[in-house]
Amino acid sequence: MHTSGKAIIETEQIPIKLWLDEEQMDEGALEQARNLANLPFAFKHIAIMPDTHEGYGMPIGAILATQGAIVPNAVGVDIGCGMCSLRTNLTEVETADLKAIMGIIRDTVPVGFNHHKTPQDEAWMPERKGSLPIVEQEYESALYQLGTLGGGNHFIEIQKGSDGYIWIMIHSGSRNVGFTVANHYDDVAKQLNTAAGVDVSQDLAYIPESSDQFELYWNEMNYCLEFALANRKLMMERAKSAFRQVLPEVEFADFINKPHNFAAVEEHFGETVIVHRKGATRARKGEWGMIPGSQGTRSFLVKGKGEAQSFESCAHGAGRIMSRAKARKTLDLKAEIKALKELGVLHAIRHRTDLDEAPGSYKDIDEVMRNQVDLVDVQIELQPLAVIKG
Template sequence: MNEIISKNRIPIKMWVSDLEESALQQAENLANLPFAFKHVALMPDTHCGYGMPIGGVLATRGVVIPNAVGVDIGCGMCAVKTNIEDLDTESLKKIMSGIRNRIPLGFSKHEHAQDEKYMPDAENLPDVVKNHYKNALHQLGTLGGGNHFIEIQYGSDNCIWVMIHSGSRNLGKQVADYYNKIAKNLNQKWHSQVPTNWDLAFLPIESKEAKEYLQAMQYCVDYAFANRKMMMERVQETFKSVLSESIEFTEIINIAHNYADWEHHFGKDVIVHRKGAISAREGEIGIIPGSQGTKSYIVEGLGNPQSFHSCSHGAGRRMGRKQAQRELDLQEEINRLDQKGILHAIRGHKDLDEAAGAYKDIDQVMENQKDLVKILVELEPLAVVKG
């Protein structure tokens, strides 16, 4: 832990060493919520979000806050290890081409609905989920845009790995927006003491709306995993179609980093909101990706109670998307990747929002959380497909 700020209703415990003022203000808003529990924890990748900083961990008593989960509910990582130790460039290019043919990227989705057997159980769900179920069938097994990616990596264990970052697509956003709007309307009706400009409208945990939200949120978490799982299966099909040798894949590691859940901390049952943070209980396996062109990590949680058994979900942005496009040098970012021999997705200025220069130093991030996780495998990027 780097610092504790104690001037608010509850403390802010920080593992982040380079926090911008806007993210600090959001953290102070969290720390002054009347139902915030014990302290607010900021992971080393923390940066400004909407309402709650991304990289923040908030425990509450008696309420759930939709904006403390965010719009891409269930967004997270999955990874598998292969039994192959080397990939030549030509095979790598064929694999990347095959992935692009099998998996829709960005705003694209499947022309035909995917088989419902791959979807989570859809019985007794809130109307907002039912209303977007058909579209979700077409988006199942698609990457999405922004910082989502599929990456082929070489591990410090001398094996090739596959890693995917994606979420619940439009379904999660619809659920998040729907219940945040309900929370805002109810808070206004109740003359809530939480300022509206904090964007932290809440739902009392015993209310019908909160129970519906938690049910819909969990469905989105399950859907996001189903989405990543389908993509991983299609990546594995691609590997097998390109390489004639016998390929084996380990069981999938799956980690969500946008969700809320009941947990027991400091003697109390509380709702822990992780917005851009992952669970890091003692012995729990986690995934911490770097930025495009930098290392990613398979880690093991140390179960630090001060972070609510959490750690960072990645490197974390150091500049906004538009800022990155304005300020980063395109050729410099391309050279950074080309010099490492990485097959990458930086082509023009619009791609600079996902360049490594837009993100924090992953080495510093990992150094700042040595008391939260230990590194099991370091993963160097070989090729990346971006949304």
């Protein structure tokens, strides 16, 4: 045990610091963490957040700091995925109004694989800086994806805050642009590593800083980060418009944005390193962040404590406790719907295929929060009122 986090694994090249008990980690995520700890360019230690679960190459809820190399799969396929929150001046919303607002949002924000039928205003698109071959290739189709939610665990949620106000929270990413950039540069990294005689079987292929491809990935990743933010902002505009149509007197304030799939050059332990956060949120001292639960549990607005041992990071949500396939197979549809109904949540579970996003497929958010009291201070608790899921 140590003062920050829960446990340390010291059997690999560098330590793995856990913010949960080792037995709470699934075997796949643990093996992936060990692989990270044995990368020759990994720095200091690997940090594993309490919402961790197996990902592709690297666990979701992990932080990897590197020197001299970047790992596309340690950023992930949904580059720039993150959340934003906005406070309204409302203290209550009648159920009928809430249903009307959600109906308008559903009409104006495509979900799942759906895109807009017309290109969106190009003024929303980030400025293109430097060489961006994949972004250029995807740019036109991205205009149809701007302001769309996507699938999986992405959501638009109306919440009641412990501060007395109604909040809007949106979780989404860079859509197909980020996915295409991520896969392209993972392939590039594999080719570079294979040519250099490096084993790529762990899905942790890397691009050395000395390669021309390093700057290309860096430029494209940062564009995807900005595109993901623009995507969330446009959806938030559509949500604001829905509120105004139903409740014309509404006002908005306190926009917060936090990505949780990205890499950034930062100073840690006296060194300049590339910090990869995959399903992890930056939590510098005093920095605002969001940690959502599931559609049946509380979410939290937090301020970071700047904990050095977690590379100034925290969890990005509740984290999955079972795979999507297992959730669809094992959870009780009627029981999950009944629980949400009792909570009074206008939810997104209709069919067995929706069970992968049922509260029962997620970890206990209260336990996740208890495991990171050294990383964040809770400012506002948010109860779900109505949810649209991807």
